[in-house]
Amino acid sequence: MEVSFAHDEQQGVPVLSVGGEIDVYTAPRLREHLLELALGGTNRAVVDLTDVTFVDSTGLGVLVSGLKRFREAGGDLVLVVVQPQILKVFEITGLSDVFRIHSSTGEAVAS
Amino acid sequence: MNAESVTAEPGTTERPDGTLRRFSDFAASRDDSIRDELIEAHIGLARHLARRFVDRGEPYDDLVQVASLALVKAVDRFDPDRGTSFATFATRTILGEIKRHFRDKAWAVRAPRRIQDLYVALRGSIALLSQELGRSPTIAELAKDMGVNEEEAIEALEAGQGYRTTSLEAPNRQGEGAPLSEFLGVDEDGFTEAERRLELSPILEALPARARTILQLRFEEGLTQSEIASRIGVSQMHVSRLIRVSLGKLRDEYST
Amino acid sequence: MTDEVELSLPAKPELLSLARLTVAALASRADFDYEEIEDLRLAIDELCSPLVGQTGRPGQLRLRYLWDRSWLEVSCTIDDEPTNSPPGRSVSSTRPEHDEGSLGELGSFGSLGADAGEQELSDRILDALVDEHGSKTDGSTVQVWLRKRRPGTGP
Numbered sequence: 001m002e003v004s005f006a007h008d009e010q011q012g013v014p015v016l017s018v019g020g021e022i023d024v025y026t027a028p029r030l031r032e033h034l035l036e037l038a039l040g041g042t043n044r045a046v047v048d049l050t051d052v053t054f055v056d057s058t059g060l061g062v063l064v065s066g067l068k069r070f071r072e073a074g075g076d077l078v079l080v081v082v083q084p085q086i087l088k089v090f091e092i093t094g095l096s097d098v099f100r101i102h103s104s105t106g107e108a109v110a111s
Numbered sequence: 112m113n114a115e116s117v118t119a120e121p122g123t124t125e126r127p128d129g130t131l132r133r134f135s136d137f138a139a140s141r142d143d144s145i146r147d148e149l150i151e152a153h154i155g156l157a158r159h160l161a162r163r164f165v166d167r168g169e170p171y172d173d174l175v176q177v178a179s180l181a182l183v184k185a186v187d188r189f190d191p192d193r194g195t196s197f198a199t200f201a202t203r204t205i206l207g208e209i210k211r212h213f214r215d216k217a218w219a220v221r222a223p224r225r226i227q228d229l230y231v232a233l234r235g236s237i238a239l240l241s242q243e244l245g246r247s248p249t250i251a252e253l254a255k256d257m258g259v260n261e262e263e264a265i266e267a268l269e270a271g272q273g274y275r276t277t278s279l280e281a282p283n284r285q286g287e288g289a290p291l292s293e294f295l296g297v298d299e300d301g302f303t304e305a306e307r308r309l310e311l312s313p314i315l316e317a318l319p320a321r322a323r324t325i326l327q328l329r330f331e332e333g334l335t336q337s338e339i340a341s342r343i344g345v346s347q348m349h350v351s352r353l354i355r356v357s358l359g360k361l362r363d364e365y366s367t
Numbered sequence: 368m369t370d371e372v373e374l375s376l377p378a379k380p381e382l383l384s385l386a387r388l389t390v391a392a393l394a395s396r397a398d399f400d401y402e403e404i405e406d407l408r409l410a411i412d413e414l415c416s417p418l419v420g421q422t423g424r425p426g427q428l429r430l431r432y433l434w435d436r437s438w439l440e441v442s443c444t445i446d447d448e449p450t451n452s453p454p455g456r457s458v459s460s461t462r463p464e465h466d467e468g469s470l471g472e473l474g475s476f477g478s479l480g481a482d483a484g485e486q487e488l489s490d491r492i493l494d495a496l497v498d499e500h501g502s503k504t505d506g507s508t509v510q511v512w513l514r515k516r517r518p519g520t521g522p
Contacts, residue, residue, distance in 0.1 A: 024416045025380035054387075056412045057488040058421075066485075085405045092156035092495035093488050094198030097130050160495055162402075166518040196487060202494050 005033045005053075010109045014040050014049045019051035022059030030059065034066035034077075043075025050082045055089055067099060078108045102110065134191040149186045150179075153201055157182040160205045169216065181208035229267040233257060238329075239355065248291060322357040329354060372432040378424040386411055388428055390406040390455055391443060393432050397439050398518050407439070407515065413489045414500065414511050415443045437520040442512035 003020040016037050022030055037045045047063065049055070063079070070077040079101045081087045090096040102108040137145045161174035185204040189197055235301070236256045236321065240248035248256070254264040275359070318326070328334045336354070340347040374389050376382050387408040394404045411430075419428060426447030433440045493500045493513065500513040 011420070021384065023380070023383060024419065024421055025383065028421065054412075056409060056416065056494060057485050060487040060488055068441055085402070088155075088159055089152075089409065089492065092159050092198070092202070093491050094130065094153065094156065094196060094201070095488075096155060097152040103513065156495070163406075163496070167516070167520075196491075198491050199487060202491055206494065 003029060005029070006098075007033070007036070009047075010105065012042075013044055013046055013109045014042060015046045015048055015105060015109065017048040017051070019053075022052060023053035023054065023056050027058040027062045031065070031104070033101045034062065034069075035097045037077075038066065038069050038073075043070060043073040044078070045053065045075075046078050046105060047078060048080040048105050048108070049086060050080055050105070052081075053083070053085055055086055057093075060093060060095060063099070064095070078102065078111060079097045080105050130197050134189055134197065137186075138191065146179055146186055147235065150183055153182055153186075153197070154179065156198065156201060157205055160202065160209065162211055164213070167213065169213065174212070177208055177212045178205050181205040215339070228273045229257075229263065233264060233267050235357070318357055322353055325350060325353050369433055369435045371434075373448075374430040374432070375422070375427045375446070378419045378428040378447070379413050380416070380421060380423055382428075383412060383416060383419060383509050386415055386428070386443075386472065389430070390432065394439065397434050399439075399515075400518065403515075410493055410496045410513055410515070411441055411443075414441065414513050415477055417486075417489070418443060418445050418509065418511065434517070437517055438514050439517060440512065440514045442510055444508060444510040447508075 003018065003026040005019075006017040008015045008017065013026060015034055018030065018033075020026070028076050034047070037047075040068055047066070063077075067077045077099075079090075079099050080103070081090065082103055087096065087101070090099065090101060100108075100111065102111060130149075132174045133145060133149060135171075136142070137149060157178040158175055161171065161178040164174050165171045181204050182201060185197070185201040188204075189200050193200075204324075233253060237248060237254055239257055240252060250261050250264055250268075254261045257264065324343070325339055328338070328339045334342070337347050340350045343350075371391060372389070374386065376385055390407050390411045391404050394407045415428060415430070418424070424447055426445055429444050429446050431440075431442045432443055433442075461492075463490065497513045497515045500511070502509055502511040
């Protein structure tokens, strides 16, 4: 229900921080923000899901779309996931093997 | 665009991220290091699935092992050309193996613990009554002695089939009702799952070690009291007394 | 021996969080632990979101939460006028738009495109988190359901 977005940059890498719940209602907003990220000029970006408390298949689908866009451009969209329950969703869907997932923004930016 | 275009069109997804692509590599090379990598990449899935079943009577470590082995199986068998994702195939394989594990375990447990314990106590009762009556007791006599109803006594005997004792192999058929030996069957190696599990019965475990040994020698191995006496170095009378007292204890334990 | 709670709310995506909240409250009372409660929140979401879709539906989303000693069961349906969508497929057709084939290329999914890819994610999530789940169609009404064993109640 409550979802928040913040755009930032660390060491030249754009970082989109997301907070709250990503479900069928809020996923379109995530999509817009990912689009914004993609139009930012670089082909590498980080999506920080540290403060995300809920993500469902709709949210995953939006992230996968974003990933595709970045990888097609020869770059990558790297995730930061800290909450075990969120990481679990990526693992049970096999997406933890598709995305590069880090446990801190610092790591993600440097990778 | 579909999965085939990953390899057919250069420039789409050159980076080695695709699980499907690594499976194709693995299928071609059967390289152990790729295999290990694929297993490791999905071990989280195996653990999550195992964890779901943790509250159902099986230890987590066993479940993780079952799930991990199933994951290895899935990695070895997955066909990337088939159209489903590996997550789908692996989930099905792992869940299937976990459920099979429970079915196998359920097979081995033929009766709930309560019935197992009743069986132990009944055995004691059989032995005591046999001595007192000079013949095998009937179900009615057993049930009365134990303070349970006949159905329960029969259920417990059926669950614990397989004990060998000299007093029961050659019943004196005086008295009413069917001889107990009819309820008992012995499998090839002389033991059944029930007997092995009796070793774990908390009631038996509460007995002092020597008493437990004596009961096992008497009822599992079918030794006579004299044989037991010479084996453990006490008098036969002592063995007789210990058996009597222990069986009495077992019976008391059960009925509280 | 079965207790039951019925929740009826407008079939709008912004209200799905209510369905999640309710299952969390009931799951807590049914002795599920924290992780299982989170699992059920996600499972209920995966179950009901396709019925509601990104744009919502006219009418009510009806949820029935049932529990007995061993199971928690939730079923969900839309109380609505029959739509033109065929039963079954209407579930995946309500997913948000995506680039065609966006999931197929990544190699982890089948080649069928976004809807099927997401439906597959949803099924994988349900398979992993609950013991049983399914859907039935009754004419043009779709009913979806899931069941999860309560803790400590056997295999």
